[in-house]
Every structure is written in structure tokens, then in C-alpha cells.
Amino acid sequence: xxxxxxxxxxxxxxxxxxxxxxxxxxxxxxxxxxxxxxxxxxxxxxxxxxxxxxxxxxxxxxxxxxxxxxxxxxxxxxxxxxxxxxxxxxxxxxxxxxxxxxxxxxxxxxxxxxxxxxxxxxxxxxxxxxxxxxxxxxxxxxxxxxxxxxxxxxxxxxxxxxxxxxxxxxxxxxxxxxxxxxxxxxxxxxxxxxxxxxxxxxxxxxxxxxxxxxxxxxxxxxxxxxxxxxxxxxxxxxxxxxxxxxxxxxxxxxxxxxxxxxxxxxxxxxxxxxxxxxxxxxxxxxxxxxxxxxxxxxxxxxxxxxxxxxxxxxxxxxxxxxxxxxxxxxxxxxxxxxxxxxxxxxxxxxxxxxxxxxxxxxxxxxx
Numbered sequence: 001x002x003x004x005x006x007x008x009x010x011x012x013x014x015x016x017x018x019x020x021x022x023x024x025x026x027x028x029x030x031x032x033x034x035x036x037x038x039x040x041x042x043x044x045x046x047x048x049x050x051x052x053x054x055x056x057x058x059x060x061x062x063x064x065x066x067x068x069x070x071x072x073x074x075x076x077x078x079x080x081x082x083x084x085x086x087x088x089x090x091x092x093x094x095x096x097x098x099x100x101x102x103x104x105x106x107x108x109x110x111x112x113x114x115x116x117x118x119x120x121x122x123x124x125x126x127x128x129x130x131x132x133x134x135x136x137x138x139x140x141x142x143x144x145x146x147x148x149x150x151x152x153x154x155x156x157x158x159x160x161x162x163x164x165x166x167x168x169x170x171x172x173x174x175x176x177x178x179x180x181x182x183x184x185x186x187x188x189x190x191x192x193x194x195x196x197x198x199x200x201x202x203x204x205x206x207x208x209x210x211x212x213x214x215x216x217x218x219x220x221x222x223x224x225x226x227x228x229x230x231x232x233x234x235x236x237x238x239x240x241x242x243x244x245x246x247x248x249x250x251x252x253x254x255x256x257x258x259x260x261x262x263x264x265x266x267x268x269x270x271x272x273x274x275x276x277x278x279x280x281x282x283x284x285x286x287x288x289x290x291x292x293x294x295x296x297x298x299x300x301x302x303x304x305x306x307x308x309x310x311x312x313x314x315x316x317x318x319x320x321x322x323x324x325x326x327x328x329x330x331x332x333x334x335x336x337x338x339x340x341x342x343x344x345x346x347x348x349x350x351x352x353x354x355x356x357x358x359x360x361x362x363x364x365x366x367x
Contacts, residue, residue, distance in 0.1 A: 012065040038087055096170050097170040100149050117312065141357075171354060173309055188212060194257065200353040218235070248272050262285040262289060275300050280305055
């Protein structure tokens with residue numbers, strides 16, 4: 001299939017109002033083709049909170065027009081002569097939140113040379129709203145087709161349905177990577193703050209990694225039943241017990257904090273950690289985090305750290321774990337034509353727990 005056989009079309013945001021359900025369907029120009037690239041016919045694309053932050057310019061000025069979506073699954077329709085990974089036309093593949101980095105092309109980068117491309121300080125290019133080294137603009141997966149450098153395109157294991165694989169490519173790896181890095185597993189107790197798209201993944205991965213105990217932490221008890229169905233061993237509703245921090249003090253080794261709201265009880269979360277414990281922030285608020293008492297950190301040798309998405313190798317490892325242990329995220333499939341409705345519902349917190357957009361003609365084709 002040549003570039004003349006298909007057009008790059010998708011839902012574009014032209015200004016901040018796009019986040020209110022005002023994206024417009026239009027054609028766009030993908031990055032200039034390089035022989036290391038692949039083109040993908042998009043069948044599924046997860047909706048991520050990052051999409052909303054970007055559409056409304058919440059993290060800084062967005063490069064409008066912008067086509068969001070960085071949980072992309074589809075089939076390869078074009079492969080460059082220098083593509084990596086043995087990719088071929090017809091392969092079922094995915095692209096996560098990053099689609100390029102320096103990879104040594106702009107000088108030595110310790111992150112890329114260490115297989116940590118997601119921490120590249122030189123040329124980290126987001127799958128949308130970014131600029132590639134060849135000057136092209138990156139457009140995401142609320143679309144019919146996506147073009148990406150092959151290094152950041154991963155094959156999807158046969159055991160994982162496309163709709164379930166899609167949200168793993170950002171929401172999944174954003175929680176899997178820090179849990180793996182901080183040693184979640186036998187002998188560890190993991191706390192998960194926030195039971196949304198990210199939080200529900202964090203519970204699934206912590207259990208899959210064989211953590212001794214997983215504690216879900218949310219404001220109200222409305223998601224208690226869901227947390228236990230996902231595998232949590234305990235549930236803390238912070239708004240319903242004023243003594244929750246004292247009751248559960250020094251009981252957790254790792255906290256994965258998924259909330260993207262700045263007014264959080266950060267001091268109380270830290271109180272839950274044991275000596276040498278770590279709080280890993282993966283949610284990305286648009287405003288600064290609250291301050292914390294220094295002596296609380298000093299006398300328990302606590303660590304407040306962060307983590308951003310995952311490398312291509314992290315994604316492959318996570319997908320294999322999901323295939324081996326039959327991990328199933330909680331998803332709702334929505335036709336691509338209803339993307340505007342879906343992002344409004346996403347902003348209102350309606351998904352339980354991840355929306356996935358589906359290109360209907362491709363469903364009818366059996367993909």
C-alpha cells in the first residue's frame with residue numbers, strides 16, 4: 001500500500017475549546033516519511049487524561065491544530081526499508097505516549113543508551129503535540145492512520161485483544177514501570193492513591209508482580225467494591241475517617257500516587273510509608289504539589305519521586321506479563337465518531353475505568 005492509497009484524517013483540536021467536546025474531523029499532514037518509519041491503520045485508541053490536559057493547553061501552550069491519542073493499536077500498512085524490530089505489513093502493533101528520542105542522533109544521551117528513552121533530555125517527542133528531529137509535527141491516534149518511527153512501535157501479543165492492549169500503552173506502562181523499578185513484589189506492601197484509569201492499572205500490576213498486600217486509597221468508599229474486584233486487599237476512604245493517616249501509619253513500602261489534582265493530603269500519604277519508603281507521583285497536576293514537613297522525610301529516610309510513561313522495552317515486558325497472567329483492564333469501547341462525547345465524559349470522571357475509541361469500519365472488517 002502506498003501513501004496515495006490513504007489519507008491521514010482525524011479529530012483535531014484548533015483551540016482550548018476542543019477539550020469541551022469541540023474537536024473537528026479534518027485531514028492533517030504527518031511527519032515527513034523516513035525509511036525508519038511505519039504507517040499504521042488505527043483500529044483502537046485509548047483516551048488518556050493527558051489528552052484533555054493537552055487539548056486545553058493545561059500543561060503549557062498546545063501546538064494547534066492537535067490530534068491527541070497516544071494509546072494506539074492498529075495494523076501496519078507501510079514499512080520503511082530501515083525499520084527496526086522485524087515489522088512487516090499486516091502486523092498488529094501499538095504506539096504509546098512517546099514516538100521519538102535522540103537515540104544518539106544529537107550526541108550522546110545516557111538515557112537512550114541505557115534503554116530509558118522515555119527520559120531522553122535531548123529530543124523526547126510525544127506521540128502528539130511534539131516535533132520530530134526531521135521537523136515534522138506529531139499527530140496522535142484519534143485518527144484513521146498514524147505514522148511513527150519504528151523504534152517506538154511494539155508488536156501486540158496474540159493473547160491480548162486490541163481494545164485491551166490500547167490503554168496499556170500509556171496508562172498501563174505509566175504504573176507498571178515505577179512498580180517494577182521500585183521493587184514491588186514479594187515482601188512489599190503497595191498503596192495506590194486514586195482509583196481511576198491509572199489507579200486501576202496499578203492495582204492489577206501490583207497483584208501480578210506478587211506484592212504481599214495492595215491497599216487502594218480514595219476519597220470516598222464509592223469504589224470500594226471495584227477495588228476488591230481488581231485485587232486490592234484493603235481500602236482506605238480518606239474523606240470518611242479523619243484518623244485514617246494515624247490508623248495506617250508506617251504500613252506501606254511503596255505508594256503510587258495517580259491523582260492529577262494538586263490539593264492532595266501529601267503529608268498524610270507520606271505518614272503511611274515505612275522507613276525507607278517511596279512515594280512515586282505519576283499523576284501530573286497542572287499546578288504544583290503541596291509542600292511537606294521536611295523532618296517527616298528526614299527521620300524516615302523517605303523518598304518522593306516521580307516516573308514518566310515507560311520505554312519501548314518496558315511496554316514489551318508489560319504486555320508479556322499481561323498475556324502470561326491474563327490481565328484484563330476495565331474498558332468501555334466507544335465508536336471513534338463519538339470522540340467528542342467521550343472526552344467530555346472522561347473529564348467528568350465517568351469511565352470505569354478506561355475509554356477506548358474504535359474505528360467502526362475496521363471492526364466490521366473483523367480487526
